[in-house]
Amino acid sequence: MSRFSGEDTVARKFVIAFSAMFIIPMLLSTYLFIEYVDAVRRDWLQLTLFSASVAVLGTGGFFLCRSVVQALLKATRDASAIAGGDLDRRMDTNVEGEISELARNFNRITGRLQQTIDNLQSSKTQIQTLLSQVCVSFGQNVDMSNMFEVFLRSLLTLTGLEVGAIFLLSPDGRELSLCASVGLKEELRGTVVRQGKGIVGWVATHGQLVTTSESMPWGRPDMLTPLEKSMPWAIHIPLRTSEKTRGVMSIGLAAGQREITGEDLLTVQNLATQMAVAVENAELKESMEKTYVETVSALATAVEARDKYTRGHSKRVTEFAVEIAVRMDLPEAFVRDLESAALLHDIGKIGIPDHILHNSGALPPDGLQFVLAHPMGGENILKPVGSLGRLCPIVRHHHERYDGEGYPDRLRGEEIPLAARILSVADSFDAMISDRAYKRTRTKEEAMEELARCRGAQFDPHCVDVFLSYLQENSEAGILCIS
Known part of the structure; x- marks a missing residue:
């Protein structure tokens, strides 16, 4: 509606301008010619020539004004289309004079605007990819260094830079250690910088950005x-x-690159701030989880202290389980999780009443349900802490049997998590060689024979074989536990 109103306005102005420039002067000239020129001096030839001149000038003026108005109307339509979002539209430059120059300048502005929008869209896509990769890293069980490397690679891709390194300050604040890098030579990846020394140390001390170049060295x-x-x-x-x-x-510039754009520098600074927030949150999360684990561990120790027969049980089970995992050449992260789970595997016994926990004979009528529920009780205690969620399956299933006759879910074979299968072997062995109120203590050799007998039924055969090999190679292992 506004477009047609604009065109109508231009058309009306054209009529007024043409009338003012040609029609009114023509009529006035004709009147003066007829009224004031002496009839003697006036003849039809002069009148004809005068009329023809006025007609030619009027016609020429009409078409001249018409061409200018048509060019303006087309420019108006093109500008309206561009303003409406059609940035591929361009104004017609095949006109004369200032309108052509105006159209060319307008097209240059539109082209730059289109390029800016394309760059912004590309940056938006790259940032979305970066955030997606970082979120995936956070969602997986990876340490901070791996997450930083993903972040760094994405940042360098986003800005077109070449080399990057991230240093983290030690807890005591005395030095900065390289925790992630991209594009560095192998011999530089172990770099440690003292606080206040070199560029990195100075930046950490003063909290200010520093740029260096060959013309402006440190x-x-x-x-x-x-x-x-x-x-x-x-x-x-x-x-x-x-x-x-x-x-x-x-961040190092690419080969041949001598400066970084203001937009890229702003992006790097903003992402550096977000990374600092991520570090702060990770430290806070780690501190909270450490406090929680220490609390739970203290409770687990308290549970063992309630029963003189189980004191030190979790520690010994942890040592056995870690030894099995290491001999199976399992990843370091797996071993760490197994170690944590082994320390806390009986935390669910917190809920078992003393008259059942200290019972030396047959379990009372309500005793069995408490015993069978303690793996799930342990799971429920660990579940509220997000990062400990990965330990829950190990704690829940450490009493499953390889033949499917265990509890609480009657899983069988490889349905049982590997860490739980390892823990089952270590837990059962320590229970056999430890003094308990309801059974006699077995010797190391008797316990090893029992493990071999139950191989493939109660226990994972491979886990048993690895553990028995360890016990045979280490004559003191399994004996110190009963001293």
Whole structure:
């Protein structure tokens, strides 16, 4: 509606302008010619020539004004289309004069606007990819260094830079250790920088960004680390939040690149701030989880202290389970989780009443349900802490049997988590060689024979074989537990 109103306005102005410029002067000239020129001097030839001249000028003026108005109307329609979002539209430059120059300038503006929008869209896509990769890293069971490496790779791809390194400040604040890097030589990946030394140390101490180049090198080249010397063109940004520096991110420019755009620098600074927040949150989360684990461990110790026959049981089971996992050449992260789960595997016994826990004979009528429920009780205690959720299946299933006759879910074979199968062997062996009120203590050899007898029925055969091999190679293992 507005477009047609604009065109109508231009058309009306054209009528008024043409009338003012040609029709009114023509009529006035004709009147003066007829009224004031002497009839003697006036003849029909002169009148004809005068009329023809006025007609030619009027016609020429009409078409001249018409061409200008048509060009303006088309430019108006093109501008309206561009304003409506059609950035592929361009104004017609095949006109004369200033309108053509105006159209060319307008097209240049539109082209730059289109390029800016394309760049923003590309940046948006890259940032979404970056955030997606980082979120995936957080969702997986990976340590902070792996998450930082994903973050760093995505950042370098986003900005078109080449080399990057992230240093984190040690808990005592004395040094910065390289925790993640991309594009660095192998010999530089173990770099440690003292607080206040070199560029990285200075940035960590003062919390200020530093840029270096071949024309503007660091003032104390003798204090630079080999890593800093390998990046003559670089940006060093503090990872700072809550008035505390958590580390430093160093970004090296690509070969031949001599500067970083203001937009990319702003992106790097913003992402560095977000990374600092991530470090702070991770430290807070780790602290809270450590406190929780210490509390739960203290409770587990308290549970064992309630029964003199089970004191030290979890610690011994943990040592056995870790030995089995290491001999099976399982990943370090797996071994760490198994170690934590083994320490806490009987935490569910907190809910077992003393008259059942200390019972030396047959279980009372309500005793069996408490005993069978303790793996699930342990799971429920650990579940509220997100990072300990991965330990829950191990704790829940450490009393399953390989033949499917265990509890609480009667899983069988490889349906049982491997860590739970390992824990079952270690737990049962320690129970056999330990003094308990309801059974006699077995010797190491008797316990080993029982493990071999139940191989494939109660226990995973491979786990049993690995553990028996360890016990045979270490004559003192399994004996110190009963001393």
